[in-house]
Amino acid sequence: MATESLSYRSRLINLAGPWLVPLGLLIAWQIFSGSGLIPRRILPSPLEVMQAGFHLTLTGEMPMHLWESFQRAIVGLMIGGSIGFVFGLLNGLVGPANVLFDSSLQMLRNIPHLAMIPLVILWFGIGEPAKLFLIEIGVFFPMYVNTIHGIRSTDPKLIEMGRIYGLSPWQLLITVVLPSALPSVLVGLRYALGIMWVTLIVAETIACTNGIGYMTMNAREFLQTDIVLVGILLYALLGKLADTITRALEAWLLRWNPAYR
Amino acid sequence: MPNDTLLETRPVPGTDKTTAVAVRTHALSKEFGGRLVLHSLDFRVEPGELVAVVGKSGCGKSTLLRLICGLEKPSSGWVEVGGERLSGLSRHARLMFQDAALLPWKSVKANVVLAAPRNGRRDRAAEDALEHVGLRDRAHEWPSILSGGQRQRVALARALASDADLLLFDEPLGALDALTRLEMQALIERLWLERRFSAILVTHDVEEAVALADRILLMDGGRVTFETVVALERPRDRASAEFTSLKEAILERILGRRS
Structure with missing residues (x-):
């Protein structure tokens, strides 16, 4: 009985625990801003931010910007991530390809991709391709590095076993090497998602006519601090959402692995 | 007499392809690397x-x-x-190592199926082999939850399912x-x-x-x-x-x- 109630209580703590600090901060924020201790122009109260969020949703402005940002992020991730994955695969599997490409790629990896912004603007202007290009470079490297690492760390015993049981090179790739690289590839995906959001924010604040970044920068011009905060919170929510989805994906794809159960 | 010989070499059901x-x-x-590990070895193993x-x-x-x-x-x-x-x-030949070398992302049974001959009834062969090592009821588990001995038994079942004629135990x-x-x-x-x-x-x-x-x-x-x-x-x-x-x-x- 005692242990039962204890386990119930510890479960409650585990469930509610992570929310306590944000909730406390939120309440403190409401008290300070609501009472006028902090000027509205600096930091509007949470309720006002929520109102602004509602208003932007009702007018359809926020969903539109959100959709634009989301599309940009996904398209950039798909293209850049796939190229990174393919190069990781190629260089992880084929020795000569690795000799040819890896050191060059490692050199490029050391350039912060945001440092390319002036060059990207000169090349692509300030349109959509420029933003996609930045996201693509940003997500390329984490996917590349982690895919190649995953493939390299395949247990050689498993490959020998596969060969002994007559698996063809293609079957070896599908049944042994790729599943073995998967945990590492998913780590790469999570890093890539982080970089994807950062790049998106920066790209959308440079010069843009839609997207959350634009919405935020536009609100800044009119001193609408509440809308700026809505934008920032949206990024936080999107980041958390992406992380939750990848975690769920990991838990499902790697359910064979005790470390992920 | 010919009958006797026939009886003696009659294969165990489900194991009909073993030809030592x-x-x-x-x-x-x-x-x-310049170090001789085997010196001109003449070695033989008779069938069976x-x-x-x-x-x-x-x-x-x-x-x-x-x-x-x-x-x-x-x-x-x-x-x-x-x-x-x-x-x-x-x-x-099928080689068994100290490490069972099971694919952790495949179920016990899928690990055995992998070795079964491509042309046969692979599911059946795998189940039979698992039965032989006493692990039929663990067929759908992940290898990670098995004990070391059970993993080796799965590795053994895998070798059996592949109709190995020569088993090498390292x-x-x-x-x-x-x-x-x-x-x-x-x-x-x-x-x-x-x-x-x-x-x-x-x-x-x-x-x-x-x-x-x-x-x-x-x-x-x-x-x-x-x-x-x-x-x-x-x-x-x-x-x-x-x-x-x-x-x-x-x-x-x-x-x-x-x-």
Whole structure:
């Protein structure tokens, strides 16, 4: 009985625990801003931010910007991530390809991709391709590095076993090497998602006519601090959402692995 | 009389494709970075024979198995399995390591199915093989939740499902506790008696060799230094005087060279 109630209580703590600090901060924020201790122009109260969020949703402005940002992020991730994955695969599997490409790629990896912004603007202007290009470079490297690492760390015993049981090179790739690289590839995906959001924010604040970044920068011009905060919170929510989805994906794809159960 | 012979060679149901093969090595040598690991070895295993190779670590016994399996190429000499000179991987041989080498992302059964012949009823073959090692009811589990002994049994089932004619054991029980090891030895003997595949068992456990093998080879420094036939009846009584004296004699030979 005692242990039962204890386990119930510890479960409650585990469930509610992570929310306590944000909730406390939120309440403190409401008290300070609501009472006028902090000027509205600096930091509007949470309720006002929520109102602004509602208003932007009702007018359809926020969903539109959100959709634009989301599309940009996904398209950039798909293209850049796939190229990174393919190069990781190629260089992880084929020795000569690795000799040819890896050191060059490692050199490029050391350039912060945001440092390319002036060059990207000169090349692509300030349109959509420029933003996609930045996201693509940003997500390329984490996917590349982690895919190649995953493939390299395949247990050689498993490959020998596969060969002994007559698996063809293609079957070896599908049944042994790729599943073995998967945990590492998913780590790469999570890093890539982080970089994807950062790049998106920066790209959308440079010069843009839609997207959350634009919405935020536009609100800044009119001193609408509440809308700026809505934008920032949206990024936080999107980041958390992406992380939750990848975690769920990991838990499902790697359910064979005790470390992920 | 012809009927008798027929009866005797009648395969166990579900195991009809085992056709034990002979192994011969001809002046087999292997060199790693200038160090000779095997010295011109002439070695033979008759069809259906279980030969144990014992020796200290680094004596070349694992290398011998890898050469017979075709995972390594000889520096000189050659290997013959089933009368064919080996080039590349042997299609008869299955190697079992100390590590069960199961794919952790496939269920127990899927791991066994992987080895079953492509043309047959692979599901059925896998289930039969798991039945043989007593793990049919664990077929849908992940390998990670099995114990070390159970994993080795799955590896054994995998070799059985592939209709191996030649099983190469590279200290497969080395990482198991003493009780599980006894169980596994009994299982290997039972399966071998049922199916009569040819087998080479590399081990540093002399008792294991005496309990299981028809013949024991002692290797030292890449050469076979001693060979003896184990003429004890099966199942072998480990407490019997013959068993103990044979074990002692081999142990002395292994240790004797050093002093």
